Amino acid sequence: MGFISTDLISQIREQTDITSIIGSYVRLVSSGNSYKALCPFHKEKTASFHVIPDKQIYHCFGCGKGGDVFSFIMEAEHLAFPEAVKFLASKCGVTIPENQDHQDTRKSQQYVFLDRAASFFQNCLKESQANHARAYIDKRALSDDTVKKFRIGYSPNSWDSLIKHLAKNEEDFKILEESGLIKSKNEGESYYDVFRNRLMIPILDIHGRVVAFGGRVLSEEDEPKYLNSSETETFNKRRMLFNLREAIPLIRRQNSVIIVEGYLDAISLWQSGIKNVVATLGTAISAEQIHILARNCEVLYLCYDADTAGQRATIRAISMQKDAPVNARIVAFDNPEDDPDTFIRREGPENFKKLLDNAKDIYTFLIENRTRGLSSPLEIPVKEKLIQEFKELVPAIHSSIARSEVIRKISKLLDMDSNVLEKELTGKEQIQEKAVKPGKNLISPRLNAEIQRQEWVLKHLLEKPNRFESVRSLLGPSAFSDTDLRKIFEAMSFQQQASDYSLRPAEILSSLDDPALASRLSELITTLEDRPDEPFMDCVKGLVKNHFEFELKEIQEEISKAESQEDYLMVARLSQQQIDLKRKIDMLY
Numbered sequence: 001m002g003f004i005s006t007d008l009i010s011q012i013r014e015q016t017d018i019t020s021i022i023g024s025y026v027r028l029v030s031s032g033n034s035y036k037a038l039c040p041f042h043k044e045k046t047a048s049f050h051v052i053p054d055k056q057i058y059h060c061f062g063c064g065k066g067g068d069v070f071s072f073i074m075e076a077e078h079l080a081f082p083e084a085v086k087f088l089a090s091k092c093g094v095t096i097p098e099n100q101d102h103q104d105t106r107k108s109q110q111y112v113f114l115d116r117a118a119s120f121f122q123n124c125l126k127e128s129q130a131n132h133a134r135a136y137i138d139k140r141a142l143s144d145d146t147v148k149k150f151r152i153g154y155s156p157n158s159w160d161s162l163i164k165h166l167a168k169n170e171e172d173f174k175i176l177e178e179s180g181l182i183k184s185k186n187e188g189e190s191y192y193d194v195f196r197n198r199l200m201i202p203i204l205d206i207h208g209r210v211v212a213f214g215g216r217v218l219s220e221e222d223e224p225k226y227l228n229s230s231e232t233e234t235f236n237k238r239r240m241l242f243n244l245r246e247a248i249p250l251i252r253r254q255n256s257v258i259i260v261e262g263y264l265d266a267i268s269l270w271q272s273g274i275k276n277v278v279a280t281l282g283t284a285i286s287a288e289q290i291h292i293l294a295r296n297c298e299v300l301y302l303c304y305d306a307d308t309a310g311q312r313a314t315i316r317a318i319s320m321q322k323d324a325p326v327n328a329r330i331v332a333f334d335n336p337e338d339d340p341d342t343f344i345r346r347e348g349p350e351n352f353k354k355l356l357d358n359a360k361d362i363y364t365f366l367i368e369n370r371t372r373g374l375s376s377p378l379e380i381p382v383k384e385k386l387i388q389e390f391k392e393l394v395p396a397i398h399s400s401i402a403r404s405e406v407i408r409k410i411s412k413l414l415d416m417d418s419n420v421l422e423k424e425l426t427g428k429e430q431i432q433e434k435a436v437k438p439g440k441n442l443i444s445p446r447l448n449a450e451i452q453r454q455e456w457v458l459k460h461l462l463e464k465p466n467r468f469e470s471v472r473s474l475l476g477p478s479a480f481s482d483t484d485l486r487k488i489f490e491a492m493s494f495q496q497q498a499s500d501y502s503l504r505p506a507e508i509l510s511s512l513d514d515p516a517l518a519s520r521l522s523e524l525i526t527t528l529e530d531r532p533d534e535p536f537m538d539c540v541k542g543l544v545k546n547h548f549e550f551e552l553k554e555i556q557e558e559i560s561k562a563e564s565q566e567d568y569l570m571v572a573r574l575s576q577q578q579i580d581l582k583r584k585i586d587m588l589y
């Protein structure tokens, strides 16, 4: 993580007191072993924000935000992690040693070289070697102002023009390589330019620094069509959004953001006056990117090329969004050949705004998209196929209100009883769901007994890390059927082995990259007082047994399949596995 040593981070953590830090932002009221306050991150009338001094963590049951002292400062002060570390270091009088500065210097050298590269590409665009690049810009109808504003450039069709321009000594080669601009071959014997004969679009971070480039092909035989810088210290694709810096004030003002796939789409919309636009740097939007956007606005317009591979992944990522409910809508073009750029150039911004007004919420879109052209009433096999598809999606919808709304819509479209559908999709009756109070969905009865058991085991291990040893041979990640819990278990078990068998909740929290996971963990820690109904060891065995039984069921299915294919060798092999597994289950007790 980052470039500040973990030792230093631990030192700062040990010297700060989360209660006094958070106490300087909100009024904390003591309540048993913890403190309560009105949440600083969402509007509320009754306090659901908790600080647990013992564990040095906080968690809000209203909005789900939670973490350690570093994540609090990041959130409250809008800082990146390294800046939050510095902020706290100065508060508790820890000095960040020289070599950290050295690393800072290295990073800032990368910024300098990335910026120089951008200027170099800009200049190259003016030369005669870039005639075809300028012709392409004309074809896309980008104005001179736009080209200048986005610092669009051209990378010459040669293996070493950037190297010749920027690298003066060994050190320069190293920095250029670390910045993702050049690559070495024959183990550092020689280097070559990464971007050749491409239209170059610099990618800027939120501070306006060039951190990477996107290069579009100019000659059809070149591959790939879009080439992004590889990930570097300064460039994390999952967190980066093209044009975010410019768009953010408008995103906040309009309370909405338009998300497109390509930088040229974003630039084109911007030029025509639609400025609350960002581009993702891959096909699917990441959980981190949604998190960043959801902090700044409520409505997300997804304006992707029709039916891309990323569309479903995107819908899923949005469904799982936990911290702030977002209203995600899909902007669809009537003409499947259209993309945002072609549309806006032909139809203009007013018609584009009409498209936004008609954008459908993601679930309606998905249903309509899958049922288009099918005769009504839908035939049973069609319905079954659709239900199968929604089965993957609906249980992942985090908000219970959104979930029941979606179920209502699907049941209407499929002309099905909503109770039957709900049971089919989630394995639960709708009646249960109605008892869930809004805002309480983080501790809702969505947790069935099995998930609760998995949570109990994790809570117990958090409380008594020494018990890790007694279950290590028995309990593996696969025993956790809930993916979030599985990842948390993996992080805990890694942390426990890496840190001399102690387990500091705050450290596990900082090791989790995904804010949704961190929120789930802080929720677990905050509710530690819940005692398992059954003894810990029974709980663990129960989990393991369930997992084995699930495997048994799968093997049984394979056996039936092998039998029907008269593959008796396979049947024999699987039967052996079955016996072994049954023995393992017997051995548990």
Ligand SMILES: [Zn+2]
Pocket (backbone or CB within 6 Å): 039, 040, 041, 042, 049, 060, 061, 062, 063, 064, 065
């Ligand atoms: Zn909150």
